[in-house]
Amino acid sequence: MTPIFDHLVAEAESVSVDGWDFSWLDGRASEQRPSWGYQRLLGQKLAGVRAALDIQTGGGEVLAGAIGAGGPPLMAATESWPPNVDRATRLLHPLGAVVVADTDEPPLPFGDAAFDLVTSRHPVTIWWEEIARVLKPGGTYFSQQVGPASVFELVEYFLGPQPEEVRRARHPDDAAADAARAGLEVVDLRSERLRTEFGDIGAVIYFLRKVIWMVPGFTVGHYRDRLRELHEQIERQGPFVAHTARFLIEARKTG
16 A cells, blocks of 8 residues: 555655635545535625725635636735735736735734625634724625534544533524624524545645644645555545635624
């Protein structure tokens, strides 16, 4: 198995992980999608407003797909990681959206009541007071987020059992409470757990290189023995199965 393992490792280590496009995993990993269809709903909401902001846009892929041929007259996006800023700029500028390099720390680089709609897909941090500040009265925050213990079968394979407070982090009920404290009224909150499969060890390595907060400080060198064991398990038993947690939250600024 060593030549196969070494080949998969080398391949997964060499591929770029810029942007938020996971197409490299096609045929190697699969993730069940939430039933609500975030990108489709986002496109509908963008079509009905005049000024919108997408926070932590990544490489801009999701926003570009939602804008399609017609976004709002004023469309802005923020992103902190320089390679993604460049990628998002190339993708979104032709669609009429401006990309702003931002540190993902408050304050947001916009004035009060600047936007009818603020959105984010899988934000790492959520500054609820800032979201409320840049929303116009009656404006909406719309977001799909990663829920508690997402893909923890994989996380705990490498890190061992996690304490309950770590497993419960990013709970939708906590997000709703934080939104309410910031002066936002939650009008929709849905959550689902969804099946994810990793078909080979290269898919695992690529995923952990890209989604860097899953196993902080992940490197092949540090986890090589554990990766080899997982490779052998997949070869014997088939794909490694985990479960993602996703929730959808929509909140309106009431004041």
